[in-house]
């Protein structure tokens with residue numbers, strides 16, 4: 001089972017909202033690809049952070065495509081978004097109160113429909129180098145590229161570049177530096193996180 005949790009690396013996702021959201025909001029739809037999403041906590045966290053930073057009205061335009069090579073990760077998450085309480089303990093208390101409700105089963109909680117329906121899951125192999133769409137405003141790929149060779153990383157990041165609209169954003173984990181071969185494709189928007197804007 002993949003290692004992931006709700007509100008992992010919240011600092012970077014908050015910086016995403018600060019640096020990328022103003023530009024993303026200019027478009028009719030805010031299209032996001034979370035590549036290597038595991039069992040859903042990351043794309044749902046992104047949706048919650050966006051909802052916290054946007055009005056209810058604008059949030060209706062958010063479309064998150066969450067993909068992973070291992071669809072056994074998804075299970076009932078796609079249809080139900082039900083998680084055991086144990087997996088929800090790192091969520092800030094006021095956020096938990098706002099977005100989760102008891103599921104009627106002991107120690108299980110269900111994510112509210114507003115957040116759940118903003119995320120669509122699908123199986124996808126990043127090493128196919130075929131983007132799922134080519135009109136994303138933001139691509140998040142965290143704790144995945146480290147599993148690839150340097151050559152594969154370069155090819156996957158180039159594929160992400162081709163999947164972004166002009167001025168779109170790419171975000172990865174703090175320890176994943178941009179390969180020199182990809183430096184002409186993006187500019188880093190802050191030194192505090194690995195958030196890049198398509199040139």
Ligand SMILES: C[S@@+](CC[C@H](N)C(=O)[O-])C[C@H]1O[C@@H](n2cnc3c(N)ncnc32)[C@H](O)[C@@H]1O
Pocket residue numbers: 002003004005008035036037038039042067068069070073124125126127141142143144147
């Ligand atoms: C450590 S988890 C990271 C989950 C989440 N992004 C996070 O940071 O919490 C790595 C995920 O990458 C997925 N993965 C590995 N190789 C992949 C590939 N070639 N294409 C798509 N996903 C892949 C794994 O199935 C796993 O769910």
